[in-house]
Amino acid sequence: RKEVEQDPGPFNVPEGATVAFNCTYSNSASQSFFWYRQDCRKEPKLLMSVYSSGNEDGRFTAQLNRASQYISLLIRDSKLSDSATYLCVVKGSQGNLIFGKGTKLSVKP
């Protein structure tokens, strides 16, 4: 089983849609969780950390369910500029980042 697994995608949605990404992780001892965004042929950039109580940043909401080892990201009112690959990330025991394969989102006019 892979350490971090994500929805395969791609997701093709119209502007204004709400889209949800899901992710599971295998190590129940994991403590830190993130969503990164990666534009085509660019480096990954931190979108937001994920906290146990859930957290929101504008149109973006992240949720963590430790019991199910499940992480989610909800994007409301999608914009064309949201088109990118979204990477689910768990911090490993060596301080390294463990990335999922990523889910590609295309927002169409």
Add this chain to the structure above:
Amino acid sequence: ETGVTQSPTHLIKTRGQQVTLRCSSQSGHNTVSWYQQALGQGPQFIFQYYREEENGRGNFPPRFSGLQFPNYSSELNVNALELDDSALYLCASSLRGTGKNSYNEQFFGPGTRLTVL
């Protein structure tokens, strides 16, 4: 911009050759991590350097080696290149505190795209 720079931006090598990739970390950061991202995959952890010593390693063979210099910049060396080494190589810098588990946000450089023919 993160302040993390990498060189070169692109590189083409042939099987069996050796390559050195370079990374300059963000000012004030003392830790550099290297990742390999194959096409269509998420980045995979290669190793991490802290205070000039390897401080963690992923599932990569010994022909992947590295260095960190006193100014915290770093090199990734790959010997005996294979076709599967073709990928985007990313370095990320961060500031590690004094506690064992006090790892802070990693900032990525733009990457070096390596093609092995």
